[in-house]
Each structure stands twice: as C-alpha cells, then as structure tokens.
Amino acid sequence: TMYGDRKQIQAAATATGNGKDFQVRKYACTVFSVTGTFEGTVTFEGTIDGRNWTSIQVHDLSNGNVSTTATATGLYGCNVLGLGDVRARISAYTSGTISVEVRGVDVGSGESLADISFPPDAVLSVDDNDGSLTVDQPLRWLLETNAHIQVHTSDVSAANPVPVSHIGPVSTVNLIHDHFNVNANLQVSDVDVGPNNPVPVESAGDTIKQTPTVTAGAYSAGDNVGGLLTFANAARDGGGGGVIKDVTIVDDASESAQLELWLFSETFTAGNDNAVWTPVEAELHNLVTVVTTVDGTYYTGGATATVCVIEVSRRYDLTGTSLFGRLVTRSTQTYNATDDVTVGVHLLQD
Known part of the structure; x- marks a missing residue:
C-alpha cells in the first residue's frame, strides 16, 4: 500500500x-x-x-x-x-x-489493499490471494465480476458509444473490469482496448452560420464588419463547450478581404458596423480565439464568389449555450450587397 x-x-x-x-x-x-x-x-x-x-x-x-x-x-x-x-x-x-x-x-503496482482495514460494516475489502478489490452490497452493482464497460446498462459498442460529456472528472459510465486486479486490462466487448479495438466515443458535430448585415460600400482597415454574431446552441447545455474545428467565410463580392473573426464565450460590446473595432479590455478575458483568413486559403466559388476555409481546432467553454463573434477587416474592400458575407463555424460539441 x-x-x-x-x-x-x-x-x-x-x-x-x-x-x-x-x-x-x-x-x-x-x-x-x-x-x-x-x-x-x-x-x-x-x-x-x-x-x-x-x-x-x-x-x-x-x-x-x-x-x-x-x-x-x-x-x-x-x-x-x-x-x-x-x-x-x-x-x-x-x-x-x-x-x-x-x-x-x-494501491501501488504489484501491491494490494490487503493492509487497509475498516470496521466490520465497511464497504471495502480485499482478497489476499489475487489482490482483487470487492465491495459490499451497497456498491456491488458497480463492481461485478467480468463486467464490461457499459452506458445505460448496455455494453459499449459502435452503436452505443461513450458520450463525450461522460469523459472527465464527472463520470456516469461504469468503467469496470474483472475484480479490478492490479494488472487488469480495459475491455470492450470481451476484447482488450487497443488500436484495433478503441473505446467508441460519441461526438455531436454541428455547423452554425451567420450572415451579418454589412455595408453595401467601402470599408477601411480596422473596421467592424456587420454587427454582433450569435452562434446559438454552440453548446448542448448551459456552461458546456466543445471544439471549433474550422471556420468558413463566404464572400459573395469576391473581395477576398483579410478578415478576423473574434470569438467570445459570452456576449460583449461589439460596436457598430463600419466603425473602428475597439474591444473592451475587461471583455477580452472572455476571448476564446481570433481566427484570421491569413491562416486559411481563399477558393473561387463561382463567377462572383470566393470562400475562405480556416482550420482552427480550438477548445471553447461557454457561460451559456451561445458563442459570440465580431468580424473585423484588416484590409480595404467594397461589398455590393448587405448580405455579401456569411460566416460558418464548424463545431464538435461535448
């Protein structure tokens, strides 16, 4: 011990x-x-x-x-x-x-809990012969011999994966193996977990798009483009989060501007369209990331449109369920219509 x-x-x-x-x-x-x-x-x-x-x-x-x-x-x-x-x-x-x-x-490697003793009505006990851990009746359902990894009383499989929200300090998954021996292996469907038999994990992917109302006219470098962007239901539960996989920006005017998407975990002072972006210092503590088209590639998407795809792979944790954004230009461009820009955020939610 x-x-x-x-x-x-x-x-x-x-x-x-x-x-x-x-x-x-x-x-x-x-x-x-x-x-x-x-x-x-x-x-x-x-x-x-x-x-x-x-x-x-x-x-x-x-x-x-x-x-x-x-x-x-x-x-x-x-x-x-x-x-x-x-x-x-x-x-x-x-x-x-x-x-x-x-x-x-x-319990150290190669050792058992044999010398840990509690009064007779304690729930913890150890077998000196094989080092196995057993528990009295109140917890016996959680430590059954030869039990498998289960979610909602069914064995984990491709059809019954472990929800992402159940991985981490808060666990409702019965993560169990034979007796909890010191050298026990983790198994799924009676086969040790490995490269060819991973633990299936469920992840809810989503794409949320916003089309801000922009100025049908000229912008200067440093200006806000459109208003506050609200990516609703970016988290499945209040206070939840996930991973931003990538961002796409569709430019119907083919300006291929150098844009930044500032993303925040809660709402913030976004400022007015076509005004200089001046973030509030205190609100920057809620900044998740800044995504720039400099890190992406513009592709021709038709006679008059371009599309920029930016890989992100950034973790986010929200105050509520919405992710909030501000689009800022670092170049000069002129849009033809008020709906020339569409921003898509592609997420993997917890």
Whole structure:
C-alpha cells in the first residue's frame, strides 16, 4: 500500500468554514485527523465535479462508529473511490480551535489493499490471494465480476458509444473490469482496448452560420464588419463547450478581404458596423480565439464568389449555450450587397 499526500485542510479554525479541498482522484481511501480543543461540528463532504458537495460517511477508527460528522478529535477513515475531492467543513462552531489534516492511500503496482482495514460494516475489502478489490452490497452493482464497460446498462459498442460529456472528472459510465486486479486490462466487448479495438466515443458535430448585415460600400482597415454574431446552441447545455474545428467565410463580392473573426464565450460590446473595432479590455478575458483568413486559403466559388476555409481546432467553454463573434477587416474592400458575407463555424460539441 502506498501512502500519498498529506494536507492541512483546517488550521486552528475559530469559525465555521469550508476549509481547503483535497484531491482524491488517485486514492482508494483517505484518513482524516481531527485535532484541537473545541466545541463544534466537522462535516465530511465529497464531490465529483468540484461544485456540488455531499456529505460522506466516515468511520471512527477508535470504535467503528459510522457518521458524516465529527464532534471530537480522532482518526476517521473514508472510502473515496470515484470522488474527485473531499473536504472537512466546519458546519457548527461554539469555541476553541479545530484543525484537520487528511492523507490519501492508494494501491501501488504489484501491491494490494490487503493492509487497509475498516470496521466490520465497511464497504471495502480485499482478497489476499489475487489482490482483487470487492465491495459490499451497497456498491456491488458497480463492481461485478467480468463486467464490461457499459452506458445505460448496455455494453459499449459502435452503436452505443461513450458520450463525450461522460469523459472527465464527472463520470456516469461504469468503467469496470474483472475484480479490478492490479494488472487488469480495459475491455470492450470481451476484447482488450487497443488500436484495433478503441473505446467508441460519441461526438455531436454541428455547423452554425451567420450572415451579418454589412455595408453595401467601402470599408477601411480596422473596421467592424456587420454587427454582433450569435452562434446559438454552440453548446448542448448551459456552461458546456466543445471544439471549433474550422471556420468558413463566404464572400459573395469576391473581395477576398483579410478578415478576423473574434470569438467570445459570452456576449460583449461589439460596436457598430463600419466603425473602428475597439474591444473592451475587461471583455477580452472572455476571448476564446481570433481566427484570421491569413491562416486559411481563399477558393473561387463561382463567377462572383470566393470562400475562405480556416482550420482552427480550438477548445471553447461557454457561460451559456451561445458563442459570440465580431468580424473585423484588416484590409480595404467594397461589398455590393448587405448580405455579401456569411460566416460558418464548424463545431464538435461535448
């Protein structure tokens, strides 16, 4: 067994408060050490996403009692499999000072969890013979022997891929293999994952187009072209995101202008058409990227039209569900009609 990091998450606290978080993604369990002379309550909490915290059960290692809180000093063990972070929040305070230190415990290569023990009603147990990890009934559905990777109770396959939104710290995918042996391999449909048998991943692609109302006339270098561009539903959920794969600009007037597309994660002060682009400094902190036609290629798309394609491959994370843009020219050009420019953003959404 490998004993990991230690961290002071409450230091002689004299008031209620969350204290510091402790990352447990690589650990199987943690032990909290509560010290001090105090009258108050420490509530143990865990999270999978860093935002939503829930009380978690701990075991008083001196007597085996199970609770989500502590009102006295002592050592308290906790199973943290599947959690991202834990904390020891002081939820009630009357007097004294409260300190809490936490330590993580994981399994090293070639070792088992055999020497990690909890009271008789704990959910974690280990087989000394093969190093396998098993869990009592409350979690048995998540760790069945010979289980496969599943999404919505069906084996992962090309027809039932892992949604992109389920990859990362927040996981609702039962990512399981035989006993969780130390040298176990990840499998899909009874075959080890590899170059010829990858984990199928679902990705929702979309193309969102905007045709700003431009001036049927001349522009100078540095001018705004059209108004605010709103690429609605660029994220499938509020606060979501994805990847901008490429951008296309269709120019019906064949001006092949040197244009920039400034993209923001939330709405911003776009300014007026045919006025000088003067971004607000504070709003630049929400800038996702600037896409320029200098990085792309203009192609002839007909008798009077050109098309520029720019490869981007840029990650975006939005405040809501819309991506916002401003088109700026770095050259001089003259458009014939107010709908001469169309911007297309090609996305892979989470």
